Amino acid sequence: MASLILASNRLPIRILTDGSFERTTGGLASAIEGSGLDGKYTWVGWGGSCSEIGRSKSELKSSLRELGVEPVLLSEENISGYYDGYSNSTLWPLLHYMQDRARFKPEWIECYRSVNAQFADTIAEIASPNAHVWIHDYHLMLLPQLLREIRPDIKIGFFLHTPFPSSEIFRALPERDELLKGLLGCDLIGFHTYNYLRHFISSLIRILGVEADMDGLWQKKRHIQLGVYPIGHNSDGFQTAAKSENFVKMHSEHAKHLGAGKLILSVERLDYTKGLPQKLTAIRQFLHEHPEQRGLVHFVLVAVPSRRGVEEYDSLTAQVQCEVGAINGDYGDVGHSPVQFLHRSFQVDELAALYSLADICMVTPIVDGMNLVAKEFIDCKRASHRARPGVLILSEFAGAANEMSHALLVNPHDTAGVVKAINEALQMDEVDMWKRVHAMQNRLKLNDAGAWAKRYLSDLQKNTSCNHKGTIHAELEPLRNELQQHIDQGKKVALFLDYDGTLREFTTHPEYATPDASLKKLLGDLATHPNIDLTIVSGRTKEFLQKHLGDLPLHFVAEHGYYWKMQSMPEWELLNPHVDTSWKELILPQLEATMTLTPGSEIEIKHSSVVWHYRQADPEFGSWRAKGLLSELTSTTASLPVSVHHGQKIIEVASQLVNKGVAIERMLSQWQPDIALAAGDDVTDESMFAAQIPSCTSFHTVKIGGGDTRANQRSSIRALRNLLESLA
Structure with a gap:
């Protein structure tokens, strides 16, 4: 039985066709590796397609359990509908504000429900009494409530690694109510940034009519805590990698190749949210405006392959490769191509070497939940790594922008602004570069992956709202x-x-x-x-x-x-x-004016009080109006024998x-x-x-x-x- 369970779509291992396993890389796997949990948990997730593996399910599960993981084995039909369909063709674009890319098919949500239920059954079976379960990301938004119904004794946390969009975007989702209710099965819900939390609260009130404060809400007998937990990178992993022989070798080779040239690095998964076409537009414009830099700069674009075989992603790959070739054809020279497109994964030690040498790191997604590349780059700028000084150019639409104000923040849609930032970074004084790096580095070290995980799990542990007897009474x-x-x-x-x-x-x-x-x-x-x-x-x-x-x-x-x-x-x-109720004649005109300006609100006149109701008004607009009215009435009634109460969707003025x-x-x-x-x-x-x-x-x-x-x-x-x- 497991007392701490991590649940995510993917396991940190992949099942190969010969029945063997290999460790995988990824933001969550990397963060958990650096969290300091030291294997004191069981990881539940999907290990990839295993339809062609010549081993029984029981043999497979037994082997995986020895590695501390509990596999959820999915059928090909469910993989297609749950993962490729609902998770990545409906939720992913919608959560990233790309409503026009979202597709909706009724059969996909059925697969999504089925897989979430499968996860719930698996966790319920292996969880010890009063266990803690930490669920990760948008693939499993129904899981908290499904698990709560089976195992009311456990504590359930959920962390969203993507943005949470504004309620206007989220409301486009046909299953919006169901997903929000699924999340309300949690004891703790975490987000990367305050804005994502704010949007979630807005969706709760607009879609479910459920009001929440920034720190949480009460649902039935339980207090559901809400919080902001910006994920950190695996700092220890990169510091260890920088001491390896391969790091030294890669660093020397790349430094020799660069010479006096400038390395402008970009590392990302090849996805339409990452803004690669927009980045290439800015690179083209920079090379056009600054011919003196064409022979000096090396734009190295590391694009980790993503969802190969999916038409949309294959098309994006072809588009990027075509434009890279066109830029090199227009601005390259014999023996020098200003843009290199590396369409493959890199080991941590080679990435650390590139980060260490890069003069500029361009992290310019259209929208991103956090983005750990920005943090990894800054962390690798250390004298012990023989690092060059460097500048981070960061999209203001990445969650990391909230923590990294010493970067050059840009709007990736503003080509001229990105070009200006590249030029500014190339001209920046080294003292200023190091000053910016160190200002961010100190904070990142204190908020790395380990600190992130410990802070979240500590808050989950402290939450005492779960009724372990399982009855509301x-x-x-x-x-x-x-x-x-x-x-x-x-x-x-x-x-x-x-x-x-x-x-x-x-x-x-x-x-x-x-x-x-x-x-x-x-x-x-x-x-x-x-x-x-x-x-x-x-x-x-x-x-x-x-x-x-x-x-x-x-x-x-x-x-x-x-x-x-x-x-x-x-x-x-x-x-x-x-x-004495004669004061009502003075107060009533003020309430009537507010009622006129707030559609859906009304006034109730009682013998002893006057009440402004806004339960039927737009929830956020009504709340905003209420705060304004409360402030006005506090001033107006200062010399009157009355008290002003802000209650449940009302403001009431009554005799003291x-x-x-x-x-x-x-x-x-x-x-x-x-x-x-x-x-x-x-x-x-x-x-x-x-x-x-x-x-x-x-x-x-x-x-x-x-x-x-x-x-x-x-x-x-x-x-x-x-x-x-x-x-x-």
């Missing part, structure tokens, strides 16, 4: 036991329950949030219990509460404490008859003399119960949680959902309903 079990014990002993129990967001989920239209039959029965059973006093403490009007709950023997507090009605009262009464805390304090002083429970979800419920309680009463408070709170426990609507049902 378990988190309130101690409170339920204490309440039940008091009831069994014949002692008095007081319950103060908010309505919207506590007993009943929110709806787009507040008037639709009426109690269903099961809720009314539950409240009726509690209210008729001889040892329980039940009060609904709500922001709703007395008319709403009377209409929908007035036939039950309940106590009521309406409009956050403006009205109340004990069972013994024939009519509703003012809790405080001295409350009206709050739920005052109401329950009066009731508790009359009843003197042995134990009391107050539960609510909103900022207006915080006054209940801070109420002054008689010394004879044991007081418990429960916050429903996320956000800061004074409550001493946090839960969900479902968990609270379960607790109340057990008491009834």
Whole structure:
């Protein structure tokens, strides 16, 4: 059984046709190799096509397990639909903002679902109790929720290695809801940059209607943590490679060949997101504008082959090769071609030698999740590696640009700007070059692959939201036991329950949030219990509460404490008859102006307050308007006897003399119960949680959902309903 499991589309090994294995290279494999985990994990993934291997599946799995990997063996049909189809022809271009390249076929998503389910079954089988599972990348976006359903005891993390696009792009995906819900099965979701995290949160609210803060969100009983974890490169791997004999040999050979020439290096996988055609356009323009440099510069383009046999990639390869030949034909000379196109993989030691010697490294993708080449280049610029000084030219659309501000940042679509950067780099003073390198080098060392993995896994370890008992009710079990014990002993129990967001989920239209039959029965059973006093403490009007709950023997507090009605009262009464509401005439025009400017919003006028609702407005626009209105009202109401609350999709202005805390304090002083429970979800419920309680009463408070709170426990609507049902 495995206590730490890494899951990715590809294993760090490839199954060869003769049944043997070879280690593979790649960004994730390289990062994990440098993470310092030292093999204390099991890696689950696909090892490549094995249809022609003359070994049984059981033999294959047994051999691979000795290497610390657990293979997921896929059929050719699933490989085609899941990998070539949905992952790389639908998700890959869409996540990289290339919506026009994305293709959608219904059969692909079926294969994607099937493979994600296969991964879930494999992990569920090998994971030890309370194991940690770290899932990687867009190939497995459904896996977290599928795994959660099978194994609720484990902690699940997900890291996206690509960009996460704006919600306008992501919404084009037919299965957008399903993928987002799949990710919400996690305990921790990580991204390379703050922008990717921001776009993910925007998609949650626009597509699922789920609100999240930058650090996380509450879903049912679980807190899902969100975070930014920029991946680092395998620094130790490159430092070790730079000490090898082959590095010394390669370094000497390349240095001799270059002589006084300038090496301008480019290293990338051959993919349309990497911007090779745009790079070649800039190179052509540079050679045209600077004839004096044609015999001195060596543009070396290392393009690692990618997805051979796929028409789109084969076409890109042919296009690049054709343009390289054309540039050399136009600007080359006898014995010198200014551009060399090397269409193959390189070992780490030879790459380190090229990085060490390069005068410029051009990393100019159209869009890239991070890009480790930029970091590897800077890391290899060390005197111990006999490195030349060098300059990094970096696309502002690479995730690495957020960390590497001392690079020359360029827009890869701006040919003139890239040409200018190449010339600036060639003319730069060596002192300035080293100054820039060292400024980036120190930070990269502290944030290499090892630091990245340890920081992420540490945060996953700290997340305590996972309910290891597997039941949503378990988190309130101690409170339920204490309440039940008091009831069994014949002692008095007081319950103060908010309505919207506590007993009943929110709806787009507040008037639709009426109690269903099961809720009314539950409240009726509690209210008729001889040892329980039940009060609904709500922001709703007395008319709403009377209409929908007035036939039950309940106590009521309406409009956050403006009205109340004990069972013994024939009519509703003012809790405080001295409350002044004349301020509403001053506030109302301000709210009306905001309503006019915010389609989908509306105003509710209560006896004691005025409420601006924006639940039906565009979620992000409504939230932006709310922040502006809150700021304005804070200034406007500074000299008025009112308080301003920003609640669940509302801003409410109410009298300072009206709050739920005052109401329950009066009731508790009359009843003197042995134990009391107050539960609510909103900022207006915080006054209940801070109420002054008689010394004879044991007081418990429960916050429903996320956000800061004074409550001493946090839960969900479902968990609270379960607790109340057990008491009834």
